[in-house]
Amino acid sequence: MNESLLEILCCPLDKDDLELEDAEYDDDEIISGSLVCTGCGESYPIEDGIPNLLPPDMREQSPA
Amino acid sequence: MGKDLAERRGLETDVYQPAEDSQLLADAACDRLETEDLVLEVGTGSGYVADRIATEVGARVVAADVNPYATRNARDRGLEAVQADLVSPFRADTFDAVAFNPPYLPTDPDHEWDDWMERALSGGEDGRAVIDPFLETVSRVLAPGGVVLLLVSSLTGVDAVVERAGEEGFSAVAVADESFPFETLTVLELVR
Numbered sequence: 713m714n715e716s717l718l719e720i721l722c723c724p725l726d727k728d729d730l731e732l733e734d735a736e737y738d739d740d741e742i743i744s745g746s747l748v749c750t751g752c753g754e755s756y757p758i759e760d761g762i763p764n765l766l767p768p769d770m771r772e773q774s775p776a
Numbered sequence: 777m778g779k780d781l782a783e784r785r786g787l788e789t790d791v792y793q794p795a796e797d798s799q800l801l802a803d804a805a806c807d808r809l810e811t812e813d814l815v816l817e818v819g820t821g822s823g824y825v826a827d828r829i830a831t832e833v834g835a836r837v838v839a840a841d842v843n844p845y846a847t848r849n850a851r852d853r854g855l856e857a858v859q860a861d862l863v864s865p866f867r868a869d870t871f872d873a874v875a876f877n878p879p880y881l882p883t884d885p886d887h888e889w890d891d892w893m894e895r896a897l898s899g900g901e902d903g904r905a906v907i908d909p910f911l912e913t914v915s916r917v918l919a920p921g922g923v924v925l926l927l928v929s930s931l932t933g934v935d936a937v938v939e940r941a942g943e944e945g946f947s948a949v950a951v952a953d954e955s956f957p958f959e960t961l962t963v964l965e966l967v968r
Contacts, residue, residue, distance in 0.1 A: 717856055720814070720838065720871075724864035756865075762847050762857050765865035770842070 713742050713763055723749035723756075724767045730756070790845040792896035794824035796954065797961050801877045801927045802828040804952040804963040808925070809833045813872035816840060816917065818862055818910065821896060823850035825875060830855060838866075843892050862910050866917045874914055877927040878906045903932035904940070911937075911944045915968065924966035925951075929959045941966050 721730055728751030735745035735758075747756040747763055756765050764771065802825045809815060811834040817826040820839035823846070830837045839850035840860040847857040858865065863874065879896055882903035899905050907926070914924055924946070928937045938948045946966035953962040 713858075714856065717838070717858070720867050721858070721865055722867045724861060727868070760848070760851075762844075762851055762859060764844070764859040766842065766859055766861055767864065770861055 713758060713761055714740065715742060717763070718747075721747065721763065721765065723751060723754060724765050725749070725754060726751045728752065790892050791843065791849055792821040792846075792893065794822055796956065797877050797927050797929070798822075798824050800952055800954050800961050801825050801875060801925065801963055804965075805829050805873070805875050805925050806832045808923075808951065808965070809835055809873055811835055814838075814870065814919070816863070816866060816871045816874045818860075818874060818876040818914075819846075819878060819896075819906075820850050820855070820857070821846050821877070823853045823855050823857075825877065826850060826855050827853045829875070838871075840866075843895065845892060846896075862906075863913050863917045868916050869919050870917050872919050872922050873925060874918065874922070875925040876910060876914075878910060880904075880907065880927075880929050880932040882931060899932060902936075903929075904936065907932070907937060908940060911941050911946070915944060915946075918968070924964075926964045926966060928962050928964055930962075931959045934962050934964070938964065 730747040733746045735742050743761050745758045813835045815835050815837045817839050820826050820841045826837045826839040839855040840858045841847050847859045850857040880899040880903050881897050883898040928934050941948050948964045950962050951965045
């Protein structure tokens with residue numbers, strides 16, 4: 713993901729801003745890291761360049 | 777669309793592939809959107825609609841889906857992809873347009889499969905199990921003057937969707953439609 717995406721993303725639960733942590737870059741693109749809510753502290757993973765901003769209870773219930 | 781879910785099931789199991797409904801939505805979006813628009817596609821699936829908007833209109837498009845295989849497809853097309861439940865992780869007052877080809881087929885609860893293709897097609901018993909929560913939440917992320925482009929099928933009931941949108945403060949105009957043997961597809965433009 714591009715860093716500019718942070719400007720349009722928020723925590724899916726409380727809509728607070730997200731802070732980028734432990735970012736690894738490939739050129740300008742963030743390949744992995746975490747997006748941490750500045751309000752509730754929930755952490756959302758970035759994997760293979762794609763942020764997973766599903767609410768925590770939906771991360772677990774994906775079909776096989 | 778318009779086929780029985782069971783027929784479609786053999787074709788593809790992880791990501792909904794572009795069909796007539798995708799093309800109709802992409803055509804309508806490309807006609808109406810402008811280069812400077814910031815666009816969100818909810819339920820991007822293969823990324824086809826988002827890709828056409830990005831390529832033909834030149835707008836910045838964010839491609840969102842609940843399905844990780846779909847977001848991977850979208851990213852492989854060079855799109856900005858986000859794994860998301862509808863519009864929940866997007867900031868308020870952000871998008872000039874939100875496009876959505878939702879799961880809309882009315883489905884008998886006894887005949888649903890718990891896999892990604894079922895999630896992409898089934899709209900629950902009334903066909904609106906995903907459309908209704910979308911209509912309840914999409915307003916928050918629209919920029920002033922922002923529009924929603926929503927694909928609806930006669931199988932789901934266009935009037936029922938228009939009425940539901942009205943309850944959420946939207947007025948709806950049909951901007952494209954196309955008839956098939958088993959259904960008519962309509963693209964609704966919703967404005968506040």
